[in-house]
Amino acid sequence: MMKLDFSNMMESRIGERGISIGAIEDMEHRIKEIDRKLKSDRSEGRLQFMELPYKNVDEIISLANEEATKYENFVLIGIGGSSWGSIALHTALSHPYYNLLPASKRNGRPRFFVIDNCDPDETAGLFDIIDMEETLINVVSKSGTTPEPMANFVKCYEMMKRSVGKAYAEHFIITTDEGDGDGVLRRVAEREGIRCLEIPKRVGGRFSVFSPAGLFPAAVSGIDIKEVLNGARHMDEACKKPDIWDNPAYMFAVLEYLAIDKGYNISVLMPYSRKLRYFGNWYMQLWAESLGKEHDRDNNTVNAGSTPLKAIGAADQHSLLQLFNEGPFDKVITFIRVESYENDVSLPAVFRGWNELEYFGGHTLGELMKTEQFATELALTNHMRPNKTIVIPAINAFTVGALMYFFELVTTVMGELLNVNAFDQPGVEEGKRLTYALMGRRGFEREREEIRAKMGEEEKESESLVIYME
Structure with a gap:
């Protein structure tokens, strides 16, 4: 069974840096409004995904x-x-x-x-x-x-x-x-x-x-793409309840939204499986392009969004965990914990009497991976760092399809909470237009001349700001 454990996001676990039950309760009415809007949008064909x-x-x-x-x-x-x-x-x-x-x-x-x-x-x-x-x-x-x-x-x-x-x-x-x-x-x-x-x-x-x-x-x-879609449909059903306490997607989105209000503007996804390493890249694009917006739906300048970051357990414990534990209080970490790996590797009882090595005997790499995840979760919690865990029974077509649909829905709900259009990408389109102009595509002559003029001016201004690395 898949589940979302958000205990370590709460004040009861990490003190004042956590989120209170009352803060979540204050969001209940708004979430029910969003639920009604999403169901209406879906029925009218505006949420085709x-x-x-x-x-x-x-x-x-x-x-x-x-x-x-x-x-x-x-x-x-x-x-x-x-x-x-x-x-x-x-x-x-x-x-x-x-x-x-x-x-x-x-x-x-x-x-x-x-x-x-x-x-x-x-x-x-x-x-x-x-x-x-x-x-x-x-x-x-x-x-x-x-x-x-x-x-x-x-x-x-x-x-x-x-x-x-x-x-x-x-x-x-x-x-x-x-x-x-x-x-x-x-x-x-x-x-x-x-x-x-x-x-x-x-x-x-x-x-x-x-x-x-x-x-x-x-x-x-x-x-098996039919099983991928089975997983997505299962998650769709699991996330139809309007009550925030019964809907994992709504709860996940609310926690991320409240965390932004507390200064946590980096959203880290850390699966404990190499198989999910590019799932992290998929998530980063989904989250960043959907939510990183200069203007809200009312055309107010808001510069909304939080920065997505992927990390892979246990490897990135040896590159990023130092920052996560002792750096700025600006990150929410979401673990993906895998209960059962497709394969496991048993560890032999060798080097008897060598304390640093003999303790592996009788254990497995899968057991070590799960222990590493729990230890990292515990260390973050001890340092008062908000974290939550998605637990999946295994990595298979069903669970991956379910996870993907889950994050698509979470992202959509976050767009509603931030009052931004989660389905456009004006910042990306601007870069495309500039590329078209510089590469000589017909129809972008005016933009090309403007760019050249601006580049010429900036080159003159920045001549003294270049250091040659010789």
Whole structure:
């Protein structure tokens, strides 16, 4: 059974730095108002991500199974919401050394690669180890205009045509916004005869993991996406109660909101499993892009949000825990505790008489991992640092799907509490526009001239502010 333990957030555990029962009770009326609003928005189709777990995915599975047997390599081209969900699912639910397994131990599935940046060394390095003739490329972009994946797409398009000739279109699958053909990727797909999967129009990229954007790559790797959606549906039901004390998503959001009021503006997610390391990246994008807003819905300047940070237990006990325990009182730590690991490694009783080593005998690495988590939780609590723990029975398709839906809902509720639009990203779009201008995209000539003029002025002003590192 999954559960949220927030005992160590409370005044009763960490004194005045904690949250009082009364503070939570004061939020009950507001949460019930938010509950009514979310249910109304959902019924009117404004929260389409909530409906994704209920979609039929038979066609996705059929296509993935058909394509998986044809190729040695699967390459996902995307960035942000078009890649983090897929990476998180694959890393959590596949063998930790999946690409190094022989094909027979991958059930004939292709190796899994991701190009999620415009780093030339990384992209060129991938071209060194894959044969285009043995590769299926899934280009994922909701808008079809994001510079990084589109640059990688045009390069792969050129290489694929050169490698396989007229059959190049068979080696691509495009996942983009559903619509009437107005998106550039959809137009490319239609002109080139490339198959196309659709992301619902009212589902943003960072909320698209339960759409073909996240599910198709997972299904190609053999992940049970129906069970992923079962987990999401289970969490949807678990979070329908309007009472804050019975709804884990509402309670989680309220605790984070109240913590911000107490000066805790960094939200740390610390799973005790390497399998969930990229789940942390997925969470960071979801939280940061949704909640980090300059203006609220009433156009007041609020500069809202808290900064998400991922840490991995137990490794980051040896990099970040010193700061967490003794640094500024500005962080809330959320642990993800795994009750049972898929595998365990027994530790032998060797080096008898050596106190520093013999105590491992009769224990397991899984036992050590859980002990490390509890010890870190205890140390933070002793230092009066607010922390809470999500406990999951195991890491599997069901629990990962449930966790992802949980954090999507928590983020949505936080948007309501902060009175910001959790589904736009004006700060990201500005960076895109500036990139278009500097790279010479037509239609951005005015912006390009403005940038050049400003850069020239700033260069003159900052000539004395440069130190050469020679």
